[in-house]
Amino acid sequence: MRPRFRFEPYVQFMQKAMAREATYRFDVFTSVASVLVRVYLLRMVWVALYARNAAPSELPLHAIITYSTVALLMGLVMDIDQTRLLYEKLHTGGIATDFMKPIIVPLYLFADGSGEVIFHAVLIVPSLLLALLIVHIDVPGPLTLATFFLSFGLGYLVGFCINFILNCVAFWTLEIHAMQLIVTWVTDLFGGEIIPLVIFPAFLQKVAFALPFAAMFSTPLLIYVGVIKPERYAAALGLQAFWIVVLGLIATLMWRAGAKRVVVQGG
Amino acid sequence: MHRLRVMLNVYKQYWRINILTTLEYRENFLIWFVFTFIYHGSAVAALWIVLNRFPSMNGWTFRDMAFLYGMWMLAHALHNTFFSTVGDIPEHVRDGEFDRLLVRPLDTLFQAIATPGQVFPDELILAVITFCAATWYSGVVVDATFLAFVPLIVVGGALIDLAFNLVISTVAFWFVRVDALRWIVVQLEQEFTRYPISIYSRGVRLLLTFVVPFAFMNYFPARFFLHKAHEHAMLPESVGLLTPAIGLLAVALAYVFWRIGLNRYSGVGH
Numbered sequence: 001m002r003p004r005f006r007f008e009p010y011v012q013f014m015q016k017a018m019a020r021e022a023t024y025r026f027d028v029f030t031s032v033a034s035v036l037v038r039v040y041l042l043r044m045v046w047v048a049l050y051a052r053n054a055a056p057s058e059l060p061l062h063a064i065i066t067y068s069t070v071a072l073l074m075g076l077v078m079d080i081d082q083t084r085l086l087y088e089k090l091h092t093g094g095i096a097t098d099f100m101k102p103i104i105v106p107l108y109l110f111a112d113g114s115g116e117v118i119f120h121a122v123l124i125v126p127s128l129l130l131a132l133l134i135v136h137i138d139v140p141g142p143l144t145l146a147t148f149f150l151s152f153g154l155g156y157l158v159g160f161c162i163n164f165i166l167n168c169v170a171f172w173t174l175e176i177h178a179m180q181l182i183v184t185w186v187t188d189l190f191g192g193e194i195i196p197l198v199i200f201p202a203f204l205q206k207v208a209f210a211l212p213f214a215a216m217f218s219t220p221l222l223i224y225v226g227v228i229k230p231e232r233y234a235a236a237l238g239l240q241a242f243w244i245v246v247l248g249l250i251a252t253l254m255w256r257a258g259a260k261r262v263v264v265q266g267g
Numbered sequence: 268m269h270r271l272r273v274m275l276n277v278y279k280q281y282w283r284i285n286i287l288t289t290l291e292y293r294e295n296f297l298i299w300f301v302f303t304f305i306y307h308g309s310a311v312a313a314l315w316i317v318l319n320r321f322p323s324m325n326g327w328t329f330r331d332m333a334f335l336y337g338m339w340m341l342a343h344a345l346h347n348t349f350f351s352t353v354g355d356i357p358e359h360v361r362d363g364e365f366d367r368l369l370v371r372p373l374d375t376l377f378q379a380i381a382t383p384g385q386v387f388p389d390e391l392i393l394a395v396i397t398f399c400a401a402t403w404y405s406g407v408v409v410d411a412t413f414l415a416f417v418p419l420i421v422v423g424g425a426l427i428d429l430a431f432n433l434v435i436s437t438v439a440f441w442f443v444r445v446d447a448l449r450w451i452v453v454q455l456e457q458e459f460t461r462y463p464i465s466i467y468s469r470g471v472r473l474l475l476t477f478v479v480p481f482a483f484m485n486y487f488p489a490r491f492f493l494h495k496a497h498e499h500a501m502l503p504e505s506v507g508l509l510t511p512a513i514g515l516l517a518v519a520l521a522y523v524f525w526r527i528g529l530n531r532y533s534g535v536g537h
């Protein structure tokens with residue numbers, strides 16, 4: 001028996017999550033401060049590296065500094081585990097009552113996570129303004145910028161699916177913290193958040209581009225700095241969409257199997 | 268004298284419990300080992316990838332940077348193994364456990380350090396292996412000076428870590444939640460110890476040398492052993508051997524702050 005779908009409750013969930021996040025003011029301050037310190041740090045690192053070595057032709061110094069800065073700003077949104085609520089609900093057992101409510105639980109989790117994300121997305125504005133005091137950022141043309149935002153959105157969905165899958169593992173193991181951290185480190189490295197994948201050695205580049213993590217950071221960022229040219233936009237976005245479908249499928253299967261377990265345990 | 272013997276005894280018991288716990292949870296120990304390995308492995312891999320493309324960072328090669336990393340890792344792991352319990356103090360303050368330490372007839376800080384938990388020596392073991400490998404790989408000459416000073420420098424580096432850990436935990440007497448502050452300092456330490464500080468502007472270099480002396484954990488000692496005299500011309504190469512003194516000084520200052528915080532805490536009378 002499925003209740004008729006209504007949209008409003010999910011908007012409410014989203015607003016509630018935003019209000020909840022707004023209470024952690026000191027965390028807000030630390031996120032912005034940490035981004036600024038990292039902007040400075042990465043600028044110094046790239047300047048030092050470009051000063052003594054031959055620069056890669058596809059990424060001149062100003063492009064790589066732009067890349068790093070935009071990556072750090074994206075991180076404000078992307079580095080959030082939007083589905084942590086699922087893990088918490090599995091621990092407290094609250095998930096059982098959620099199943100009884102007339103809501104689609106994964107969509108509830110998505111709405112809650114998105115509320116948190118939107119709140120953090122607002123932080124991009126002050127971070128960006130302050131970052132501009134430290135570095136100069138290139139701004140691409142309108143077509144590239146629009147494609148970047150589209151690709152960023154797709155990257156966000158890839159990240160959501162990965163987080164959702166990880167949190168679903170808690171249906172079986174309850175403890176997922178170590179695994180999540182490991183995935184975070186792998187994403188940091190192979191997602192191209194800190195080091196652009198195009199400067200990886202050839203064989204590692206092949207590996208990195210074949211993994212879904214590249215769809216999170218690398219694709220939108222390479223579009224932004226112009227390494228991915230307009231004629232390849234469709235292919236790049238298509239690959240991101242492919243990962244959303246694959247990971248979404250895995251997430252759905254795991255969710256179904258996990259939800260059954262809850263029902264079985266609940267007796 | 269008697270008091271010292273008691274403390275030594277307590278401390279021995281503390282490690283006995285830790286080791287028994289490690290043996291009890293052998294699987295956990297192995298998991299943590301793999302976990303620590305992946306963490307440091309991905310950090311070194313990132314360094315390697317960058318320096319593979321850009322072979323020189325301000326005159327430092329990947330071999331030099333490996334030694335820089337190994338030195339920091341060893342000091343940091345030593346701190347994490349012996350003093351990480353200091354970081355739990357804010358939690359004890361929050362849940363009221365801390366008041367129990369105050370009424371016992373032993374130094375409060377010592378008790379906090381010797382609070383049994385799950386302290387696995389996995390990171391220290393890995394750090395010793397990494398440091399030895401990095402020393403060999405970077406071609407640093409292992410002579411009498413090296414053998415005499417490296418243990419002292421590593422202890423000094425761990426003390427610098429302890430000083431910051433203690434200061435942050437002391438702040439918890441005023442502000443109950445210090446997680447965000449701790450997170451920031453841990454992040455900054457990781458980032459600013461990874462590269463030679465000569466790549467930063469003058470102000471940041473002075474900050475890392477005199478205010479938050481992370482540069483003494485690995486940069487100055489590494490500069491000494493790698494003979495990079497041309498670097499950072501304002502200080503001579505031999506300041507790299509001052510790390511033990513800096514560590515002691517930092518802990519002494521942190522301890523004064525801790526006493527102030529502690530007096531204030533008992534004054535309030537929870």
